[in-house]
Amino acid sequence: MFVQYEIGVGVSIDGPRELNHHRVDRGGRPMFDRTMAGIETLKRRGIPFTVLAVVSQNSTGQAAQVLDFMRELGTSWVGFNVEAKEGANSDGQTPSIDHARRFWRDTFEWCRRNTDVTVREVSNLWGFLGLTQEQRDADSRHDPIPTIGWNGDVVLLSPELLGVRSTAYDDFIAGNVLQDDLPTIVQRAAELLYVREFTAALATCKQTCEFFSFCQGAHAGDRFFEHGTFAATETDHCRNTVQAPVLALAELLHGKGSR
Numbered sequence: 001m002f003v004q005y006e007i008g009v010g011v012s013i014d015g016p017r018e019l020n021h022h023r024v025d026r027g028g029r030p031m032f033d034r035t036m037a038g039i040e041t042l043k044r045r046g047i048p049f050t051v052l053a054v055v056s057q058n059s060t061g062q063a064a065q066v067l068d069f070m071r072e073l074g075t076s077w078v079g080f081n082v083e084a085k086e087g088a089n090s091d092g093q094t095p096s097i098d099h100a101r102r103f104w105r106d107t108f109e110w111c112r113r114n115t116d117v118t119v120r121e122v123s124n125l126w127g128f129l130g131l132t133q134e135q136r137d138a139d140s141r142h143d144p145i146p147t148i149g150w151n152g153d154v155v156l157l158s159p160e161l162l163g164v165r166s167t168a169y170d171d172f173i174a175g176n177v178l179q180d181d182l183p184t185i186v187q188r189a190a191e192l193l194y195v196r197e198f199t200a201a202l203a204t205c206k207q208t209c210e211f212f213s214f215c216q217g218a219h220a221g222d223r224f225f226e227h228g229t230f231a232a233t234e235t236d237h238c239r240n241t242v243q244a245p246v247l248a249l250a251e252l253l254h255g256k257g258s259r
Contacts, residue, residue, distance in 0.1 A: 002047050009049040011039060013073075015066035019059050043074055050077040057083070060099040063106035071117050079120035080107075082240040084222055094236045100244035101251070108245075108252055121245055128214050139206070140216045144186050152178040154185050157198060157230075158221025169194045197230035198223070205233050215242040 002009060013035050014020050023031045042049050051070055059066060070078045082103075084094050095103070104121070111122050128136065147159040154174045155161045161172040174192060175185035189195045202217040209215075215238065222237040223230050 002042075003045065009042060009047060010052055011035065011042075011049050011075075012052050012054075013039075014053045014056070015059060015062065015069050019056070019062070019066070022054075022056070039073060049075055050079070051075045052079045052081065055080050055082045055095065055100075055103055057093045057095045057099065060095050060103040061106075063103050064110050067107065067110045067114070067117065067119070071114065076116065077118045077120070080241075082237070082244075084225070084235075084237050084240075095240060097239040097244050100240035101248045104245040104248035105251060108249055121241065125214070125245055125249065136213045142202075142217070144189055146174070146182060146186055148177055148182075152176040154182070156186070156189055156192070156195060158219060158224075160221040160225070194220070194224070194230045201231050201233055208233065209238075211238070211242055211246060214246065218242055 001007065012023070013032075014023065017032050020030070020032045020035075023035070025031055039049065051073065053066065053070070067078070080103075082095060082100055107119055108122060111117075111119055142157075144156045145159060147155050147162050149155075149162050153162070153176050155172040156174045165171055169192075172192075172194060174189060177185070190199075198217075198220045201223065205217050206212045218235070218238055218241070220230055222235040223232045226232070226235050
């Protein structure tokens with residue numbers, strides 16, 4: 001099926017076995033061996049795959065080891081999500097910005113030595129720095145990220161909101177595809193309280209945050225899960241996934257880290 005329909009495959013794995021102890025199935029059984037078996041199946045069939053990895057407190061000092069592992073897996077593209085408390089991961093241990101800066105500094109150093117693996121966050125930052133000043137200052141349009149549940153319910157802005165209960169936000173339901181088509185549901189987005197709050201918060205971010213032109217306001221879900229509202233601005237995600245890479249690169253370029 002993947003071959004016939006040219007489906008892109010992304011695999012979630014956080015690095016060597018010891019960094020995957022949180023990845024278990026619904027019965028609490030470790031997933032690492034089954035994930036590795038799935039990767040071997042993809043490789044036997046010649047199906048390329050990307051990797052998404054969570055950076056936990058335990059792995060912030062192991063960037064090079066994690067990236068070496070990813071390269072050995074056979075992927076050419078890795079995206080990192082620094083652990084945050086959101087959705088089902090309400091007990092997550094969010095790294096400090098200093099730990100995140102160390103991780104990104106080591107990641108930049110690794111990418112300088114190894115050009116056969118693209119790291120999403122490194123590529124995004126280099127791409128931003130390659131824009132003209134006019135392009136950097138321009139506002140991007142936010143993807144509403146419509147996410148459809150098993151029963152047809154649609155939530156917007158953050159897939160992690162699907163299945164989360166909130167009386168104040170009507171469980172974030174924007175509509176149902178069994179009743180309305182998706183374009184109609186998205187067109188009504190501005191009527192939703194959480195979309196209005198997020199839009200207003202973006203305006204505040206633009207006025208007050210020196211990182212806004214790079215991050216463009218980042219993710220809506222993190223605002224809710226950390227602050228209980230979409231009207232909040234700075235989050236742990238902002239600090240660890242937007243600010244920390246910028247600050248880490250600045251350290252390197254100013255000679256404070258390894259050259």
